[in-house]
Amino acid sequence: MRFNTFVYLKSLYPFKVKILKMENALTFIADHHVAFVFGILVFFGLMEALFGYLSDSRRNKDDVFVEVISTFFLLFITKPIVFFLSFEGTKLLFPTGEGVWTGLPFWAGLIIFLLVDDFLQYWYHRSSHEYKWLWKHHRPHHTATEMGLLVSYRESIYFFMMMPNIWWLGIFTYFGGGIPVAVGLVLKQIVIISSHSLARWDVFFYKRPFLKPVIQILERIFITPAFHHGHHAVSKIDAVGNPNGNFGNMFSIWDQMFGSATFTHAFPAEYGIPNDPQDPWQAHIFYPVVTSEKPGSELSKDFIFEKTTKTEPAILTLKEGDYLYCTCGYSRSQPFCDGSHHGTKFQPIRFSIKKEREYKLCRCKMCKKGPFCDDSHLKIENGKV
Ligand code: FES
Numbered sequence: 037m038r039f040n041t042f043v044y045l046k047s048l049y050p051f052k053v054k055i056l057k058m059e060n061a062l063t064f065i066a067d068h069h070v071a072f073v074f075g076i077l078v079f080f081g082l083m084e085a086l087f088g089y090l091s092d093s094r095r096n097k098d099d100v101f102v103e104v105i106s107t108f109f110l111l112f113i114t115k116p117i118v119f120f121l122s123f124e125g126t127k128l129l130f131p132t133g134e135g136v137w138t139g140l141p142f143w144a145g146l147i148i149f150l151l152v153d154d155f156l157q158y159w160y161h162r163s164s165h166e167y168k169w170l171w172k173h174h175r176p177h178h179t180a181t182e183m184g185l186l187v188s189y190r191e192s193i194y195f196f197m198m199m200p201n202i203w204w205l206g207i208f209t210y211f212g213g214g215i216p217v218a219v220g221l222v223l224k225q226i227v228i229i230s231s232h233s234l235a236r237w238d239v240f241f242y243k244r245p246f247l248k249p250v251i252q253i254l255e256r257i258f259i260t261p262a263f264h265h266g267h268h269a270v271s272k273i274d275a276v277g278n279p280n281g282n283f284g285n286m287f288s289i290w291d292q293m294f295g296s297a298t299f300t301h302a303f304p305a306e307y308g309i310p311n312d313p314q315d316p317w318q319a320h321i322f323y324p325v326v327t328s329e330k331p332g333s334e335l336s337k338d339f340i341f342e343k344t345t346k347t348e349p350a351i352l353t354l355k356e357g358d359y360l361y362c363t364c365g366y367s368r369s370q371p372f373c374d375g376s377h378h379g380t381k382f383q384p385i386r387f388s389i390k391k392e393r394e395y396k397l398c399r400c401k402m403c404k405k406g407p408f409c410d411d412s413h414l415k416i417e418n419g420k421v
Contacts, residue, residue, distance in 0.1 A: 062142060066218035073225045080185045080233045089234035094182050101317035102176050103186035109321075110189050114196040115205075122206025130210075138212035145216035149208050150224065150286065156201040158290035162283045164195070168341065171379030172334055173198075176320035178279070178378075181308040183265060188232040192321055227286045231264035238262055242301045255299055256292070259284050262301055269304030271373070272386055273360055277304040280383035310375030334379075344370050346399040347416050349409035355392045360384040361407035371397040371407065 065072060084090055095103075127134065137145065164174035173195035180187045196202060209217050230237060238260040241251035255263060263284075269277020281296035282288075291297035313330035320335070328335040345365040360373035364382035367374045373384035385406045389395070395408065402412040 062215050062219055065222060066215045069218040069222050072222045076222070076225050076229050077185060080229050080235055083235040084184060084233060087235065089184075093184075095180075095184075098314070098317040098320070099180060102179075102320045103184075103190045105317070105321055106176065106191055106193065107186055107189040109193045110191075110196050114193060115202055118197060118199075118202045119206045119209075122203040123210050124206075126207045126210040133211055135212040137208075140213070142216060145213045146220055149204075149213055149216045149220045152208075153201045153204055153220065153224070154284070154286045155290060156204055157199070157285045158283055158294075160198075160200055161285065162294075162296065165280060165283070165378065166381045168334075168379035170195075170198075172323055175309070175334065175378070178268060178309050179312055179315070179320070180268070181306075181312075183232055183234050183261075183268060183307060185229050185233045187268075188228050190320075192323055224286045227258055231259045231261050233261065236261040236265075236303065238301075251301075255288060257287060257289065259286060259288055262303055263288060263297075263299060265303050265307075266298060266300060268307045270306040270308050270310055271360055271375070272384070273358055274305045275358075275386070276300045276302045277306075280377075309378065310373075341366060341376075344368060345401050346370065347413045348399065349396045349413065350399055351394060351396050353392065353394050354389045356389055358386060358388050359407070360386055361397070363401065365401045371399050 140148075161174075164170040173192035176190045176192060177187065180190060205217055205221070238251055238255075239262075241247045241254075242262075251260070254260065263282050266276055266278045267282035269279055271277055271279060278296075278298040278300075281298055282291055283296055284291045288297060311332075313328070313333040315328040315330055315333050315335050318326045319328035319333075323335045327337045330336060333339060334341075343365045344367060350371050361384055362369075362371055362373040362377070363385055364373075364377035364380050366376040366380070368376065377383060387407050397407050398405075398409045398412070400413040400416060402415070403410045404412070
């Protein structure tokens, strides 16, 4: 498909020469945006290899298959098909609308495209952590026990088909925003791939106090590696991880706006999901057509998602340390969190024990004091609830 050019730019004087050059550059990027995206992947791949990040990789065979196959599906099958369907679908709905936004200034088009794209992706991503059926398609992204550029694209094949911002590409292009779409995709991939990569460019800023103001401004706009790595943590037990937040993809503004942002300037101790049953790559990519046979797996046919709350509190001797208290009521390790809250709107409460002794911990999930029993369960026993 040929992208529209910006005739309006040519009429501007005295910046004509400069603008025409910029127009050529933009058209070049648009025409070769796929090559640019591959270039970004190769660049970060080389960085990871050159700095030895891959030499002690924890990836197993299933991880490699999930990453390579899901990346292949996205780039060569899902995205082209969704783009075609959304472009042609918009044409059917708005037959006279093709190219009507061609006269929009490039920067305006780029900003509109990226903001709508990223807003849609923020809510789709957040929903995939809050609804179980969608979580199962996003789960492969979080079973990676180490970061890396190809983690960016590890999802079930259906996850990308339903992704609203991919549909937005075809819609915006149909209305004449082809060049902003192509340039925006390149810019967005730089942020997304770098935030998943093992090449943590932001560490350079954290280590130099005089550069801290720069990163503090940057991270309030764009997603940094530390911000996104926190989202991939196994849990928030280390006070760095934020697996139930930091959902942004290109911009961090949505997380700040909707209360899901945590900035720590640190990287989690552990990546992945708690109690990972190590499902085969086929189940990760093709669930529910292919299911897992691993006992207790969310991707297995006989997986049961049921409440495990109890009326009586648990009386336990706790040692000094940090704990995660289950608030969702689905944990199989009550009263502690075992990660079962993934795919719900709940998240655990982190609490610290300073003195070893016996504690009464809530299992009815009605207590107002977080993990500690306040006898709210008596209301259940007395039939008042
Ligand atoms: S299992 Fe984590 S909050 Fe319930």
